[in-house]
Amino acid sequence: MSSTPTPGTDGPTGTDGPTGTDATTATDALAAVASDAPRLDRSLAARDLGAVTAAVAALDTAALVDALERLAPRRRAVAFRTLPKGRALEVFERLDASLQGELVRALRDDEVAGAFAALDPEDRVSLLDELPATVATRLLDGLPDADRDLTSAVLGYPAGAVGRSMSPGYVTTHPHLTVAETLDRVRDRVADAETVYTLPVVDDERRLVGVVSLRDLIAAGPGALVEGLRVEARPARASEDAEVVARRCADLRLLALPVVDDEDRLVGILTVDDALALLEEAESEDQARSGGAEPLRRPYLSTPVRSLVRSRVVWLLVLAVGATLTVQVLDVFQATLEQMVVLSLFVPLLIGTGGNTGNQAATTVTRALALGDVRPRDVVAVVAREARVGAGLGLLLGLLGFVVASVVYGPDVGLVIGLTLLGVCSVAATVGGAMPLVGKAVGVDPAVFSNPFISTFVDATGLVVYFLVAKAVLGI
Amino acid sequence: MSSTPTPGTDGPTGTDGPTGTDATTATDALAAVASDAPRLDRSLAARDLGAVTAAVAALDTAALVDALERLAPRRRAVAFRTLPKGRALEVFERLDASLQGELVRALRDDEVAGAFAALDPEDRVSLLDELPATVATRLLDGLPDADRDLTSAVLGYPAGAVGRSMSPGYVTTHPHLTVAETLDRVRDRVADAETVYTLPVVDDERRLVGVVSLRDLIAAGPGALVEGLRVEARPARASEDAEVVARRCADLRLLALPVVDDEDRLVGILTVDDALALLEEAESEDQARSGGAEPLRRPYLSTPVRSLVRSRVVWLLVLAVGATLTVQVLDVFQATLEQMVVLSLFVPLLIGTGGNTGNQAATTVTRALALGDVRPRDVVAVVAREARVGAGLGLLLGLLGFVVASVVYGPDVGLVIGLTLLGVCSVAATVGGAMPLVGKAVGVDPAVFSNPFISTFVDATGLVVYFLVAKAVLGI
Numbered sequence: 001m002s003s004t005p006t007p008g009t010d011g012p013t014g015t016d017g018p019t020g021t022d023a024t025t026a027t028d029a030l031a032a033v034a035s036d037a038p039r040l041d042r043s044l045a046a047r048d049l050g051a052v053t054a055a056v057a058a059l060d061t062a063a064l065v066d067a068l069e070r071l072a073p074r075r076r077a078v079a080f081r082t083l084p085k086g087r088a089l090e091v092f093e094r095l096d097a098s099l100q101g102e103l104v105r106a107l108r109d110d111e112v113a114g115a116f117a118a119l120d121p122e123d124r125v126s127l128l129d130e131l132p133a134t135v136a137t138r139l140l141d142g143l144p145d146a147d148r149d150l151t152s153a154v155l156g157y158p159a160g161a162v163g164r165s166m167s168p169g170y171v172t173t174h175p176h177l178t179v180a181e182t183l184d185r186v187r188d189r190v191a192d193a194e195t196v197y198t199l200p201v202v203d204d205e206r207r208l209v210g211v212v213s214l215r216d217l218i219a220a221g222p223g224a225l226v227e228g229l230r231v232e233a234r235p236a237r238a239s240e241d242a243e244v245v246a247r248r249c250a251d252l253r254l255l256a257l258p259v260v261d262d263e264d265r266l267v268g269i270l271t272v273d274d275a276l277a278l279l280e281e282a283e284s285e286d287q288a289r290s291g292g293a294e295p296l297r298r299p300y301l302s303t304p305v306r307s308l309v310r311s312r313v314v315w316l317l318v319l320a321v322g323a324t325l326t327v328q329v330l331d332v333f334q335a336t337l338e339q340m341v342v343l344s345l346f347v348p349l350l351i352g353t354g355g356n357t358g359n360q361a362a363t364t365v366t367r368a369l370a371l372g373d374v375r376p377r378d379v380v381a382v383v384a385r386e387a388r389v390g391a392g393l394g395l396l397l398g399l400l401g402f403v404v405a406s407v408v409y410g411p412d413v414g415l416v417i418g419l420t421l422l423g424v425c426s427v428a429a430t431v432g433g434a435m436p437l438v439g440k441a442v443g444v445d446p447a448v449f450s451n452p453f454i455s456t457f458v459d460a461t462g463l464v465v466y467f468l469v470a471k472a473v474l475g476i
Numbered sequence: 477m478s479s480t481p482t483p484g485t486d487g488p489t490g491t492d493g494p495t496g497t498d499a500t501t502a503t504d505a506l507a508a509v510a511s512d513a514p515r516l517d518r519s520l521a522a523r524d525l526g527a528v529t530a531a532v533a534a535l536d537t538a539a540l541v542d543a544l545e546r547l548a549p550r551r552r553a554v555a556f557r558t559l560p561k562g563r564a565l566e567v568f569e570r571l572d573a574s575l576q577g578e579l580v581r582a583l584r585d586d587e588v589a590g591a592f593a594a595l596d597p598e599d600r601v602s603l604l605d606e607l608p609a610t611v612a613t614r615l616l617d618g619l620p621d622a623d624r625d626l627t628s629a630v631l632g633y634p635a636g637a638v639g640r641s642m643s644p645g646y647v648t649t650h651p652h653l654t655v656a657e658t659l660d661r662v663r664d665r666v667a668d669a670e671t672v673y674t675l676p677v678v679d680d681e682r683r684l685v686g687v688v689s690l691r692d693l694i695a696a697g698p699g700a701l702v703e704g705l706r707v708e709a710r711p712a713r714a715s716e717d718a719e720v721v722a723r724r725c726a727d728l729r730l731l732a733l734p735v736v737d738d739e740d741r742l743v744g745i746l747t748v749d750d751a752l753a754l755l756e757e758a759e760s761e762d763q764a765r766s767g768g769a770e771p772l773r774r775p776y777l778s779t780p781v782r783s784l785v786r787s788r789v790v791w792l793l794v795l796a797v798g799a800t801l802t803v804q805v806l807d808v809f810q811a812t813l814e815q816m817v818v819l820s821l822f823v824p825l826l827i828g829t830g831g832n833t834g835n836q837a838a839t840t841v842t843r844a845l846a847l848g849d850v851r852p853r854d855v856v857a858v859v860a861r862e863a864r865v866g867a868g869l870g871l872l873l874g875l876l877g878f879v880v881a882s883v884v885y886g887p888d889v890g891l892v893i894g895l896t897l898l899g900v901c902s903v904a905a906t907v908g909g910a911m912p913l914v915g916k917a918v919g920v921d922p923a924v925f926s927n928p929f930i931s932t933f934v935d936a937t938g939l940v941v942y943f944l945v946a947k948a949v950l951g952i
Contacts, residue, residue: 062728069849183694190695197673197690197731214673214690218659219666252538253749255673255731272748273729283759284843291839292832300844301854305861309868312836316869317876319832326824337820341813344820348802348935351824355831356768356795356928360788363767367760368776373545378777385781392785393792400793452832459824 040067044075053082061087065094069299077106089118097123098298101130104139113142120194121150121168122274128155153267162245163238165278166259166268167194172202173212173226180222186214195271198256201230206265208233208258235260238267245270246278251372290366292319292452315452322456326351329460333467339476342409346417347463354424354462355455357393361386361432362454369436376441382433390429394422416470423465428458516543520551529558537563541570545775552778553582565594573599574774577606589618596670597626597644598750604631629743638721639714641754642735642744643670648678649688649702656698662690671747674732677706684709684734684742711736714743721746722754727848766842768795768928791928798932802827805936809943815952818885822893823939830900830938831931833869837862837908838930845912852917858909866905870898892946899941904934 040059043051056079059067068076068091080103083091092100092115104112104127116124116139128136128151140148150168157163171189173182186196199217201210210230220229235258236245249257249272257275259268288295294311296303330337330347337344365382368374374382398421406414432454470476516535519527532555535543544552544567556579559567568576568591580588580603592600592615604612604627616624626644633639647665649658662672675693677686686706696705711734712721725733725746733751735744764771770787772779806813806823813820841858844850850858874897882890908930946952 066848186694190691196694214694215666218662218672218690250752253752255748272731276726276729276752280847284847287839287843291835293836293840296840299847299849300840301850301857301861305864305868308840308861308865309872312833312865313869313872316829316832316836316873320825320829320873320877323825323828326828327821330821330824334817334821338817341810341817341820344813344817344823345803345806345810347820347823348806348827348939349796349799352799352802352931352935353792353796355931356792357788359767359928360769360792363763364769364772364776364784367763371756371760371775372542373775374777381777385777385784388781389784389788392781393789396785396789397792397796401796452835455828455831459828463824 040079041071041075044071044078049078049082052079056082061090061094065091069096069099070301073102073106073302077103081107081111085114089115093119093123096298097126097130099302100127104131104135112139117143117147121147121154122165124151125154125164129159157238160242161239162236162242162259162270163268165242165246165274166238166270167274168268169194170258170266170269171196171199172206172266173199175201175203175209175225175227175230177226178222179217179220179224179226179229182212182217182226183222194269195256198254198258198269200233200258200266200269201226202266208235208260208264208266211258233258235264235266236270237262242278243282246275246282249275250279286370290363292316319452319456322453323459325456325460326463329463329467333463336467336471336476340470340474342413343416343466343470346405346420347466350417350420350424350466351459351462353397353421354428354458357390357425358428358432358454358458361389361429362436365433366436369440374437376437379434379437379441382437383430386429386433387426389433390426391422393429394425397425398422412474416466416473419469419473420462420466423469424458424462427461427465428454431457431461516555517547517551520547520554525554525558528555532558537566537570541567545572545575546777549578549582549778553579557583557587561590565591569595569599572774573602573606575778576603580607580611588615593619593623597623597630598641600627601630601640605635633714636718637715638712638718638735638746639743641718641722641750642714642746643750644744645670646734646742646745647672647675648682648742649675651677651679651685651701651703651706653702654698655693655696655700655702655705658688658693658702659698670745671732674730674734674745676709676734676742676745677702678742682741684711684736684740687734709734711740711742712746713738718754719758722751722758725751726755762846766839768792795928795932798929799935801932801936802939805939805943809939812943812947812952816946816950818889819892819942819946822881822896823942826893826896826900826942827935827938829873829897830904830934833866833901834904834908834930834934837865837905838912841909842912845916850913852913855910855913855917858913859906862905862909863902865909866902867898869905870901873901874898888950892942892949895945895949896938896942899945900934900938903937903941904930907933907937 040052040055043055056064068079071079076099080088080091088111092103095103100115104115107115116127119127128139131139140151143151153168154164154166169192171186171193173185177185182199186193186199190196197214199212199214200208201212203209211233212226212230216229217226234248234252234254236248238259238261245257245259249270254272256269256271258266259270261267285295288311292312292315294315296307296311365374365386398418401421402414402418404414405417435454516528516531519531532540544555547555552575556564556567564587568579571579576591580591583591592603595603604615607615616627619627629644630640630642645668647662647669649661653661658675662669662675666672673690675688675690676684677688679685687709688702688706692705693702710724710728710730712724714735714737721733721735725748730748732745732747734742735746737743761771764787768788768791770791772783772787841850841862874894877897878890878894880890881893911930
């Protein structure tokens with residue numbers, strides 16, 4: 001690996017150097033973990049540093065990172081310190097920022113300074129976010145001037161903005177340069193560039209006036225002018241939300257997206273691999289929230305049980321408080337229940353089916369929103385469709401419920417069950433379909449608004465429908 | 477756009493030609509949809525072909541594709557036929573395969589043949605999968621020989637294999653060639669290549685012996701040999717599962733992954749944008765299944781209500797049949813319920829909380845599985861953690877439930893509620909955490925095994941715990 005800043009990610013092996021230290025395929029790497037990772041664990045338990053060194057050396061970089069992420073923090077630091085310097089930097093770079101932060105506190109100052117300097121500016125910023133302010137300041141002060149400037153530029157943007165995730169290492173060209181001159185620039189600056197496949201084209205005031213692909217440069221002759229090859233740039237503003245920009249980069253299938261400031265001056269570039277990392281994190285967040293938990297900030301097996309409890313208990317409490325609504329509804333209808341205890345047998349089935357119907361609708365619409373197939377202003381169309389879908393599902397299930405419940409508990413109960421299923425499915429699908437759009441419109445992540453909340457709401461509504469139908473049909 | 481095969485996706489504007497027909501940024505495009513798409517809809521309703529042509533011309537390609545996907549099939553065909561030929565091809569390429577299939581049936585044979593020939597081989601195969609066999613055969617027979625061979629090569633792999641999704645358009649180099657010679661090859665073949673940024677290196681028998689990045693070629697001098705620049709290739713086998721390979725490509729942050737046959741001979745290349753499309757589809761499938769529905773095969777607003785009902789009814793029925801278990805459990809304890817109707821008030825709250833706890837655990841573990849942070853053989857570690865997390869959550873919620881229910885319904889009922897919450901949360905988190913791993917181990921998509929099934933199981937178990945605790949505490 002070269003020294004600061006680290007080379008970009010254009011190489012066919014991503015962040016690996018061209019020496020190909022990861023000489024195995026991914027499947028081989030998995031096999032290696034299966035056999036060598038337990039050996040590492042045993043050697044650490046036995047405090048046998050020689051064996052630790054051997055076990056670490058037997059793992060390729062991907063497998064080693066994987067094995068380290070599963071260790072307890074103290075053991076992780078011990079294993080890490082057995083690595084030779086070059087390898088240590090390579091491994092450090094690939095660790096989750098939360099684990100980098102922990103390691104930093106376990107290493108000597110000079111080791112830390114070296115590892116910190118070897119990171120890309122945007123990765124340095126992620127690590128700084130994990131560290132106490134005093135440590136962060138000391139690390140920043142220890143950087144060479146040029147690196148500190150690059151890092152400060154990234155640090156200047158608010159958390160969540162794409163300015164924080166972009167790379168300030170890019171190679172520009174000018175409209176009046178030729179292909180040959182541009183390729184010379186690329187050759188000179190390739191070591192410091194995050195990517196050389198998409199080159200921003202800037203004017204004399206560094207204002208972005210287009211991009212040109214290396215592909216098009218090579219396809220044109222060496223004498224062609226960049227002017228004739230550049231295309232419209234579709235830049236992002238540095239203050240834009242990082243997830244939104246990453247999604248755009250992925251949707252438009254771009255390898256890199258230039259980032260500009262408010263005066264259209266180029267400040268950085270977001271590459272597709274950084275976009276992928278952003279989307280992966282956003283996806284984890286959405287999934288956690290749709291399951292009613294706060295996202296974890298680190299790999300599952302290295303998250304303490306205490307943190308797991310903390311990530312879930314608040315949502316669970318909120319939902320439980322919401323669910324006391326069902327207790328109140330049932331309390332209101334307690335007289336009806338006492339007259340006919342058989343009605344209580346169907347409560348879990350009916351509210352469960354309502355919850356499932358609502359979740360189906362919410363999941364479908366949330367996904368359609370994420371893919372851009374649906375927008376908040378489609379709310380009328382969506383509600384109309386979901387009402388029809390819910391009624392259709394309710395008819396099918398209601399008919400079946402009527403027949404089965406009639407046979408077992410008599411036609412009166414059968415009719416109550418059938419009609420309730422029709423009502424509950426219609427309401428649940430409509431509400432479930434509308435909720436993600438409402439969430440999006442008021443600026444709340446649709447995933448937060450989805451499954452657990454819909455279940456709670458549909459539970460209470462379903463019970464009201466149930467007892468109203470029962471009172472009407474049974475005359476009680 | 478050039479003619480068959482279409483140029484690759486290396487350009488900074490993705491599949492757009494360098495003429496930059498999409499001269500607006502993505503945000504502008506959204507604004508354009510907002511104003512011009514309704515105009516398109518109105519013109520179609522009025523059967524005013526002149527106005528349709530104008531509305532279509534006012535939209536950029538991305539916005540037009542978006543608008544077309546929201547139209548009813550017949551109107552989509554009308555709008556599509558107003559497009560000039562070059563633009564029609566460009567738009568056709570970008571439509572979902574399901575919509576391409578519908579359009580094909582509405583167009584004249586020569587129009588279809590042109591659009592079909594303009595597709596990439598792997599996209600042709602997606603379209604063929606949507607068409608009746610007779611139409612598919614006729615289209616294939618109409619292709620020029622070279623294109624038919626490329627398409628047949630892709631068609632030869634089973635559905636779901638990466639061979640079906642790879643591109644057969646790549647540029648190779650040889651170890652004994654120089655950088656200058658390789659760049660000449662690139663220049664000659666750039667028009668037909670899906671990517672030129674990752675070049676597979678093959679020996680004289682077309683066996684893959686590495687890859688070299690265009691970046692490294694440019695950084696080295698023109699006289700350097702490919703031999704010294706190639707790195708390990710990490711190829712995929714053509715028969716491997718497409719989703720697995722796409723995930724590997726994204727995880728390793730590679731721009732392209734070479735695909736080989738069983739004799740290690742190069743047969744194609746999977747680029748990161750094709751990998752992204754595969755992952756997007758897989759993600760849609762997982763999300764639909766985790767919400768208890770079958771994935772849609774087309775954009776939401778163009779899916780008929782009938783198909784939406786069909787995609788959900790089977791799962792809903794399966795879950796409802798599973799939920800009859802709760803009716804049976806309650807039936808067993810009906811005598812207890814009759815003695816103390818107040819117990820029935822808490823049924824939705826208790827089983828709801830159990831379901832939420834189980835879903836939290838399942839979502840967290842499913843995500844950790846998807847990211848590779850957890851593997852099926854970690855099942856013991858995961859179950860141990862989730863049992864502790866569940867007990868912790870159960871203690872907190874149980875204490876709170878005890879206090880609140882004691883105040884409102886007396887200490888006996890409070891004790892029953894508190895102990896039940898402790899038991900239900902412990903069981904739910906343990907089961908919820910184990911299910912995705914069990915699913916993965918037996919080869920079922922973890923998402924299928926998750927939320928709705930866990931809810932149903934936890935509902936029934938929770939009721940048993942509830943009534944056993946009630947009988948023990950209340951002595952009934």
